[in-house]
Amino acid sequence: MQRWKQYGGLSGLFAAFLAAGYWGFTATGGALPWAKRSSKALQRGIQEGGGGLVNLGRGIVVAGPIRKGGMMLEFGGLVLLLLLLGIGMYVYVDRYGGFGDGERASR
Known part of the structure; x- marks a missing residue:
């Protein structure tokens, strides 16, 4: 094919x-509806105070629509899947020397 x-x-x-x-x-x-919602959420967050995302007494902060929509099981499954995928990739790279780069083959 020509360039x-x-x-x-x-x-x-x-x-x-x-165009799409x-x-x-x-x-x-x-962007106007999203900007209005975002500014309200930011202002409400500033008024109510903040905190860390992980607090051992409170747990992990999850977005409101996920928590209120009853999707915690799906969210937990997705987190577990990504965690297992990351661990699996780490083990694979450590055991087999990478994804075909050939640099660690001398090991």
């Missing part, structure tokens, strides 16, 4: 996704 066709196709794809993103942004009212 100009590759760049042309990539430019066309970028333009299409940019702009349409979605304007169809939902733009």
